[in-house]
Amino acid sequence: MGEVLQDKLLVIPNEENTGFAPGHNQAIAATNSEYVLVLNPDVTLDPRYIEILVTYLEENPEVGSATGKLLLKSNPEVVDSTGLVMNKACRAFDRGAGEPASLWSESGLVFGVSGAAAFYSRKMIEDISIDGEFFDSDFFAYKEDVDVAWRAHILGWQSYYHAEAIGYHARGWKKGGRHRQPLFIRRASYINRYKMMYKNGDRRRWFLSLFHMIPYEVASNAYFILREPKVLGAWKSFGKEFKRLKSKRKAILAKNRFPINL
CATH class of the missing domain: 3.90.550.60 (Spore Coat Polysaccharide Biosynthesis Protein SpsA; Chain A)
Known part of the structure; x- marks a missing residue:
């Protein structure tokens, strides 16, 4: 150096x-x-x-x-x-x-x-x-x-x-390259969305967003069930980390000043 x-x-x-x-x-x-x-x-x-x-x-x-x-x-x-x-x-x-x-x-x-x-x-x-x-x-x-x-x-x-x-x-990935990614990376990409939704969301917001979320959730998870079922194993990590996620959610919502309009 x-x-x-x-x-x-x-x-x-x-x-x-x-x-x-x-x-x-x-x-x-x-x-x-x-x-x-x-x-x-x-x-x-x-x-x-x-x-x-x-x-x-x-x-x-x-x-x-x-x-x-x-x-x-x-x-x-x-x-x-x-x-x-x-x-x-x-x-x-x-x-x-x-x-x-x-x-x-x-x-x-x-x-x-x-x-x-x-x-x-x-x-x-x-x-x-x-x-x-x-x-x-x-x-x-x-x-x-x-x-x-x-x-x-x-x-x-x-x-x-x-x-x-x-x-x-430069981007390290290319379109169509998802299946070449390691399984643990695909699992992280999938489950991290649910982790942040649980931590940062509130019941009122979920109710207002439900109409938009259901079609995507059905289509997305149907895809994983049929095409990439091993990715759904990521829910095990969600379960293992749930207590920590719950604690973080409590801390975040306690400080919540301006709920986001999704």
Whole structure:
């Protein structure tokens, strides 16, 4: 490692792969900066990306997270993400994914930010952490950024998309590659949605969203029963972690300031 990097980088070695959430919690705990950038290794940022987001958050303290315009590295004319959006069936998506970048030149508030290049304020991190955890360590991988976005939203924090901050995402997956993923990853992607729904939702919201959720739940779980039944084994982990999930749900709902309109 070069001399310049030696003075600026802290490398934290782990003996095993603990997953995205625990690993990032470990890194965040080792810092004391006012802002934290969570950055995937396949993302490249324009030189002013961080400067632009710092300036905006400094001027808008009610905003706890921000993202720029993430473009596909393989085709910079196409959007990878301009933030996260959640529909009435509690499904989260990268906003604008696959659309022309020229359509997303307007900055504004969003539901949340993609964990590929997420910028968080320390104040928000400390405010919404549960039992000292920012990312839920029960989420080994997948949807931990959505979980944070949802929790932050109902605890009163805003999230912002700044169109002038540009990043490029190489993406480690390809369309049609789901079946090549390890089973434990597919299980995590499936069950983590239910974990965050249980933790962050409330009965009133489920009642209002029921009409939209039932068709998707029937279709989705029918698919898994017929095509990927082993994925449904993920419910075992939900059962094992239920007491912790219940405790986290209680802590979150006790602090709930602004229930999200799904």
